[in-house]
Amino acid sequence: MLAVKDLVKTFPVRGGFALSGPVQTVKALDGVSFDVARGEALGLVGESGCGKSTTARTILRLTEPNGGEALFDGADLFKATGADLRRLRRRLQIVFQDPYASLNPRRRIGDTLAEPMKVHGIASAREWPDRIRALLAEVGLPPEAVHKYPHEFSGGQRQRIGIARALTVGPELLFLDEPVSALDVSVQAQVLVLLNRLRETRNLASVFISHDLGVVRYFCQRVCVMYLGRIVEEGPAEALLDEPLHPYTQALRAATPTPDPKQKVTMARLEGDPASPLNPPSGCHFHPRCPHAMERCKAEIPLLKQVAPGRKVACHLMDQR
Numbered sequence: 001m002l003a004v005k006d007l008v009k010t011f012p013v014r015g016g017f018a019l020s021g022p023v024q025t026v027k028a029l030d031g032v033s034f035d036v037a038r039g040e041a042l043g044l045v046g047e048s049g050c051g052k053s054t055t056a057r058t059i060l061r062l063t064e065p066n067g068g069e070a071l072f073d074g075a076d077l078f079k080a081t082g083a084d085l086r087r088l089r090r091r092l093q094i095v096f097q098d099p100y101a102s103l104n105p106r107r108r109i110g111d112t113l114a115e116p117m118k119v120h121g122i123a124s125a126r127e128w129p130d131r132i133r134a135l136l137a138e139v140g141l142p143p144e145a146v147h148k149y150p151h152e153f154s155g156g157q158r159q160r161i162g163i164a165r166a167l168t169v170g171p172e173l174l175f176l177d178e179p180v181s182a183l184d185v186s187v188q189a190q191v192l193v194l195l196n197r198l199r200e201t202r203n204l205a206s207v208f209i210s211h212d213l214g215v216v217r218y219f220c221q222r223v224c225v226m227y228l229g230r231i232v233e234e235g236p237a238e239a240l241l242d243e244p245l246h247p248y249t250q251a252l253r254a255a256t257p258t259p260d261p262k263q264k265v266t267m268a269r270l271e272g273d274p275a276s277p278l279n280p281p282s283g284c285h286f287h288p289r290c291p292h293a294m295e296r297c298k299a300e301i302p303l304l305k306q307v308a309p310g311r312k313v314a315c316h317l318m319d320q321r
């Protein structure tokens with residue numbers, strides 16, 4: 001349903017004292033490619049700053065790409081303009097990590113949920129109250145919620161409102177940008193159960209951005225691992241997280257204290273910080289931190305290649321297997 005190819009996004013940044021230095025370029029995305037099937041949940045993982053949010057924001061055209069292609073059901077998201085773009089935007093929505101920051105504190109929930117329907121011309125104003133009540137029920141909130149303001153809800157309830165808002169326009173794919181990271185563990189589980197149910201009942205596809213590998217393993221069928229703007233490994237969630245092939249994925253996974261799947265699996269603290277995206281290492285970006293780095297890794301960018309059915313890895317070590 002979504003086919004992303006060679007996505008490139010750069011940001012001009014000004015450095016130095018009082019930001020008066022020369023303008024440099026951050027290559028936030030450096031040739032990112034992946035597909036998402038209808039109803040599928042694809043996990044996007046990697047350390048802070050590797051480009052996960054920028055991937056979502058660029059595909060949604062919240063920020064303009066510098067190169068690449070994103071086809072949604074065959075329609076080119078990057079070439080669409082005007083009414084075509086508006087129609088496509090209805091089909092892809094985003095849920096943010098912090099619903100409090102993305103909900104207008106001075107607006108009642110009913111108005112917040114009516115707004116997207118107004119913008120996209122969905123149904124008539126007379127039908128909105130019924131639709132809103134149905135949406136609230138679908139995400140597990142009482143009908144009285146329409147009269148309340150965001151501060152009157154708990155974090156988990158606010159995230160349910162964020163999800164309901166994304167659903168108002170009947171999307172087919174959701175970008176879930178760390179949707180449960182700000183919530184307590186017990187609340188996280190409830191929101192994940194809700195998201196899973198929506199995936200089944202609405203056949204909703206999603207791109208699930210997360211730091212928590214345990215949550216990704218629970219929610220996603222497939223996973224892409226990103227490092228400094230590139231995808232370094234892709235595969236079925238369980239296989240990739242149980243038997244990671246890329247040294248970077250292995251390092252992320254190394255934090256797993258026991259093989260118990262109920263254990264919370266977070267990312268290992270890797271040796272050193274990721275290199276600056278302003279001045280990324282040559283060849284394989286990961287080579288300065290990689291325990292297996294060879295001369296070739298400094299010079300040659302490894303391509304993301306299929307190494308087993310459904311599994312792709314961008315690592316020169318794969319050629320030696």
Ligand SMILES: Nc1ncnc2c1ncn2[C@@H]1O[C@H](COP(=O)(O)OP(=O)(O)OP(=O)(O)O)[C@@H](O)[C@H]1O
Nearest residue numbers: 011013026028047048049050051052053054055277
């Ligand atoms: N508006 C911007 N201007 C300049 N640089 C930006 C901008 N947005 C993102 N970047 C840079 O692009 C890179 C990728 O950032 P992005 O937020 O996509 O990473 P991320 O993997 O989502 O990180 P996190 O997990 O912390 O949200 C980072 O180096 C970031 O500093």
